[in-house]
Amino acid sequence: DAGVTQSPTHLIKTRGQQVTLRCSPKSGHDTVSWYQQALGQGPQFIFQYYEEEERQRGNFPDRFSGHQFPNYSSELNVNALLLGDSALYLCASSLALASSYNEQFFGPGTRLTVL
Amino acid sequence: GNSVTQMEGPVTLSEEAFLTINCTYTATGYPSLFWYVQYPGEGLQLLLKATKADDKGSNKGFEATYRKETTSFHLEKGSVQVSDSAVYFCALIPMFSGGYNKLIFGAGTRLAVHP
Numbered sequence: 001d002a003g004v005t006q007s008p009t010h011l012i013k014t015r016g017q018q019v020t021l022r023c024s025p026k027s028g029h030d031t032v033s034w035y036q037q038a039l040g041q042g043p044q045f046i047f048q049y050y051e052e053e054e055r056q057r058g059n060f061p062d063r064f065s066g067h068q069f070p071n072y073s074s075e076l077n078v079n080a081l082l083l084g085d086s087a088l089y090l091c092a093s094s095l096a097l098a099s100s101y102n103e104q105f106f107g108p109g110t111r112l113t114v115l
Numbered sequence: 116g117n118s119v120t121q122m123e124g125p126v127t128l129s130e131e132a133f134l135t136i137n138c139t140y141t142a143t144g145y146p147s148l149f150w151y152v153q154y155p156g157e158g159l160q161l162l163l164k165a166t167k168a169d170d171k172g173s174n175k176g177f178e179a180t181y182r183k184e185t186t187s188f189h190l191e192k193g194s195v196q197v198s199d200s201a202v203y204f205c206a207l208i209p210m211f212s213g214g215y216n217k218l219i220f221g222a223g224t225r226l227a228v229h230p
Contacts (some may be wrong), residue, residue, distance in 0.1 A: 042220030
C-alpha cells in the first residue's frame with residue numbers, strides 16, 4: 001500500500017503565476033482534503049472533495065480551487081500566486097463512512113515557494 | 116469559534132526525561148481530539164485520539180486524557196527517546212461537523228531530545 005502520494009515534492013513559482021498540485025489517496029479511500037501549512041504554523045483546512053464535488057471549504061479565496069477525478073485522485077489549483085501562498089500543501093485522504101470520525105492519512109506534502 | 120492552543124516550543128529534553136506538551140481547546144460541546152506528529156521531511160501521522168470526555172488515548176508510550184472540565188488534552192510520555200524528536204500538533208474535529216471531519220490544528224510544538 002503506497003499510502004497518500006503527492007507531486008511534485010517541491011515547486012518554485014513567481015508572483016502572478018498559476019500552479020497545480022496533485023494527490024493520490026490511500027488505496028480504498030474516497031475523500032480528499034487539502035491543507036496549507038505556513039512555516040512554523042499548524043495546517044489550515046482549504047477544502048474537501050468527495051464524489052468529485054467540493055463539499056466543505058475553509059477560509060480561502062476563490063483563487064484556490066480543486067478537482068477530484070473518478071479514481072478519487074485530486075488536484076489543487078492556485079491562481080494569481082502571492083508571496084503569502086508560499087507554504088507546505090498537505091493532502092489527506094479518508095473513507096466517508098457513516099461514523100462521525102474517519103481517520104485522515106496525510107501525504108508528505110508539496111513545498112511551494114513563490115518568489 | 117473552534118480553536119486549539121498549544122504551548123510554544125521548542126521543548127528541549129534529555130533522553131529518558133518526562134515529557135508534557137500542553138494543549139487546550141475552544142469548541143462547542145464535545146469535539147474529537149487528536150495528537151499528530153510530523154517527523155522531518157514527512158507528512159503528519161496520527162499519534163493518538165480521544166472522542167469523548169475522560170477517554171485516554173495512547174500509542175507508542177504517549178498518552179493524553181480528554182478533560183472536558185479544563186478543555187485540555189495534554190500529551191505526556193514517561194521517558195522520551197532521541198527518535199521522538201519531531202513537531203507535535205494538537206487538533207480537533209468539531210462535534211457537529213456533519214461527518215466532514217475537518218481538522219482544526221494548533222500551531223505545533225517542536226520537541227528536541229538530546230542523548
